[in-house]
Every structure is written in structure tokens, then in C-alpha cells.
Amino acid sequence: MNAAASAPPPMEVVAVSPAMSEVMQVVARLAEARSTVLLQGESGTGKDLVAHLLHYEGPRRNQPFIKVHCPSIPEDLLESELFGHERGAFTDAAAAKAGKIEMADGGTLYFDQVQELSLGLQAKLLRVVEERRFERLGGTRTLEVDVRLVSSANVDLREAVTQGRFREDLYHRLSVVPLALPPLRQRREDILPLAEYFLARERERHTTEARGFDDAAAGVLKGYHWPGNVRELRSVVERAALYSNGETIRAAALPPQVLEQPQPLWVGRERRPSLRDVEEAYIRYVLEQVGGSQTRAADILGISRKSLWERRRRFGIP
Numbered sequence: 001m002n003a004a005a006s007a008p009p010p011m012e013v014v015a016v017s018p019a020m021s022e023v024m025q026v027v028a029r030l031a032e033a034r035s036t037v038l039l040q041g042e043s044g045t046g047k048d049l050v051a052h053l054l055h056y057e058g059p060r061r062n063q064p065f066i067k068v069h070c071p072s073i074p075e076d077l078l079e080s081e082l083f084g085h086e087r088g089a090f091t092d093a094a095a096a097k098a099g100k101i102e103m104a105d106g107g108t109l110y111f112d113q114v115q116e117l118s119l120g121l122q123a124k125l126l127r128v129v130e131e132r133r134f135e136r137l138g139g140t141r142t143l144e145v146d147v148r149l150v151s152s153a154n155v156d157l158r159e160a161v162t163q164g165r166f167r168e169d170l171y172h173r174l175s176v177v178p179l180a181l182p183p184l185r186q187r188r189e190d191i192l193p194l195a196e197y198f199l200a201r202e203r204e205r206h207t208t209e210a211r212g213f214d215d216a217a218a219g220v221l222k223g224y225h226w227p228g229n230v231r232e233l234r235s236v237v238e239r240a241a242l243y244s245n246g247e248t249i250r251a252a253a254l255p256p257q258v259l260e261q262p263q264p265l266w267v268g269r270e271r272r273p274s275l276r277d278v279e280e281a282y283i284r285y286v287l288e289q290v291g292g293s294q295t296r297a298a299d300i301l302g303i304s305r306k307s308l309w310e311r312r313r314r315f316g317i318p
Contacts, residue, residue, distance in 0.1 A: 003127075010149065013049065014194045017187035025052075031057035036129070038174050039152040040179030042302040045233030047152040049183065054150055055108040060080030066100050070116040072287040078120060080137055089138025099136065101128060105145040114174065115160055115304075116153040122167045129173045150175065154302045183228040184233065191222050194230060198247070199239040206237065208241035224258050227286055227300045255289060257289050280315040283308070 015024045029165060030037055031054050039047040048067075053067045073081050080089075084099030111117075117125065128134050132145050151174045153160075162165035182192065195213065202208050213221065217240075226232055240253040251259065283301065290296040298308045311317075 007193055012197065013046075013053070014197050016193050017021055017182075017189035017256050018231070019182045020190055021185045023179065023181060027053055028057065030054055030177060030179070032059065032146055033177075033211065036149045036174060036176040037151070038157070038176075038178045039156070039181060040178060040185050041152075041227055042156065043154045043270070043299045044229030045181040046101075046179060046230055047154075050179070051108075051110045051112075051150045051152060055148070056192050058148075060107050060148060064104050065108050066104035066174065067110045067112055068100050068181075069112045071113050075118060078117075082121070083124070083136055084152055085137035089136070093138065098138070101134060101145060102136075104147045107147065109147045109149055109183040111149070111151040113154060115153045115157060115166060117165065119165075122170050126170045126173065128169065131168065131193070145149055154299070155272050159284060174306050186230045188222060191233065192218055192225070194233055195221055199241060200236060202241040207238070208244055209247055210241060210244050211247050212250045213249045215250070217249050217254060220258060227289070229281075273296065279311070283311055283315065284317055 013020075013024060026095050026258075027050055037054060039050055039297045041047055051067075052065065055061065057199065068082065068176055071077070080097075080099065082099050082101055084097050084102050085093050087093055087096045124134075128145075129149060133142050134145075135142055157166055157175070161168045161171050166220050185195075192213070195218075199208070199210060199212070203210070219231075221236075236255060239255055240249050243253040244250070283297075286297045286300050290300065294308060298305045301308065303311075
């Protein structure tokens with residue numbers, strides 16, 4: 001467990017822009033602290049990377065880093081995964097098992113997309129956050145843990161609290177130190193350095209011999225709005241590396257959605273668009289880019305599938 005925890009973060013941080021440089025200065029200070037941190041930002045902005053840095057750059061670096069990807073664990077299994085269980089706690093519990101909270105003792109416990117936890121589990125998690133105590137399922141012995149808690153959300157948790165989807169008391173306990181990660185469109189100085197970093201990784205994998213982008217390709221990359229943020233940029237560079245020959249990646253190797261950027265909404269209009277116009281157009285655009293996939297569109301937009309459905313109904317989007 002400790003060997004896995006001491007592994008370096010999954011990628012390096014590229015922070016040329018003032019916005020991201022400021023974030024990394026805060027991360028450096030927080031890494032040495034014990035404070036509970038809530039990472040917020042759109043999907044693909046690097047929340048997982050920052051969570052790893054908070055652990056790896058701090059005093060717990062040689063202790064476990066346990067990630068709980070909340071949406072990927074079925075609801076009926078999530079409680080057992082978190083708290084563990086004793087033998088005979090339920091039908092298939094043939095042996096006692098430690099949960100992720102227990103496994104993280106001494107290290108960092110990271111809840112990715114914490115907004116996906118049910119209200120019932122939120123109530124049980126609150127005790128862990130406040131007291132660092134819990135019981136396994138089917139057990140009576142109270143266990144104590146020393147963990148640093150980091151959470152992430154790709155929706156506004158304050159709005160989720162207002163809508164009754166997230167407990168207010170848990171929100172305040174998880175957001176002792178809130179840290180917002182800027183979307184890539186707000187840190188454009190980082191786009192080309194990030195692209196070059198991803199290209200270097202592809203070169204190390206012997207995917208390509210390319211060592212840079214021509215002026216046209218660089219201009220396209222810097223001008224694109226990147227709804228999928230850094231994750232989308234990485235995928236675009238990986239694809240371009242496969243479709244390129246020689247030492248320079250040309251614009252023709254970039255995917256259509258990057259090359260065919262939409263015109264400003266007010267082109268051909270008698271008036272500038274309202275905020276409603278912009279929201280509707282952007283939702284339509286994202287849905288088109290992901291082939292109508294509700295899950296992928298909601299992920300890019302940073303909202304739940306239910307919220308996406310409500311917006312589609314409001315705007316009359318089929």
C-alpha cells in the first residue's frame with residue numbers, strides 16, 4: 001500500500017498562466033497542512049492531479065493515498081467499500097474486510113465527485129469527517145483513523161445544498177479550504193506548453209517523431225475553447241500524434257471539432273445574444289460534439305444528467 005502511495009503524481013503540472021500559477025502556490029502551502037480541501041472545477045481541469053500533489057508533496061507522502069471515485073461504485077456496494085464489513089454482515093460477507101476509510105489511515109482519503117454520494121451516506125460520512133471514527137458494517141467496535149480528507153466536485157456544491165441534494169453541514173466540513181481550478185479557456189497561456197508536454201509523452205512512447213506544432217496548428221489549439229479542458233487537449237494531441245508524419249504536427253492532423261470552430265453567436269444577428277442564447281447554443285454544440293451522449297455532455301458541462309435534461313426541455317432541444 002505504501003509503495004503505491006509513494007508513486008509520483010500521474011503527470012507534471014504545466015502552469016505558465018497567472019491563474020494556474022496562483023493555484024499552484026496555494027497547493028504548495030496546503031500540501032504541508034492538515035486542512036480538509038475541496039477542489040472545484042469543470043471536468044478535465046486537473047482536480048485529480050492536484051489531489052495527488054496535496055498528498056505527494058506533503059508529510060504523508062509515504063503513507064496511503066486512497067481514492068474513492070464515487071460515481072463508479074454501485075450505491076448498494078458503496079457503504080461497504082467505504083466502511084468495510086465484518087464477517088456475516090450480509091449474505092456474501094464470508095470474511096471481514098477493511099474499507100477504504102480504514103485503508104487510508106495515516107494518509108490521504110480522496111473523494112472524487114463527492115456530489116454523487118447519497119444523502120444517507122453523506123450523513124454517515126459526516127461523523128468520519130468530524131470525529132475520524134466509524135464502525136464496519138455488522139460491527140460494534142469503533143475504529144479511529146488519522147486521515148487527511150480531500151474532495152472534488154465538478155458541480156457547484158453550494159447550489160446542490162440549496163437544491164437539497166447535498167448536506168449543508170457536510171459541505172461546510174469538506175470545504176474548510178475551497179480551491180477552484182480554472183478552465184483551460186481561462187488559462188490560454190498554458191495551452192501550447194501543455195500540448196508540447198503531451199506531445200513529448202507521446203514521443204517517449206514512440207507514437208510519433210514530432211517535436212512541435214506548425215504555426216497553423218498552434219494557432220488552432222490556442223484559439224479553441226476546450227469544453228473538455230486539459231483532458232480534451234491531451235486526447236487531441238494523442239490523436240494528432242498518430243495522424244502525423246515527420247517532426248512537425250500540422251493543422252490537418254487535428255480533429256474536426258477543433259478545426260471547425262463555431263462562429264460567434266452574433267454573426268448574422270441584429271442583436272447581441274442574451275445569456276440564455278449563449279447557454280442554449282453551447283448545450284446544443286456540446287451535445288453535437290459528443291454524438292448526443294447525455295452522460296458525456298453533462299460531464300463536459302459540469303452538471304448532472306437531470307440538470308441537463310431540465311435545460312434541454314426548457315430550450316426545446318431534442
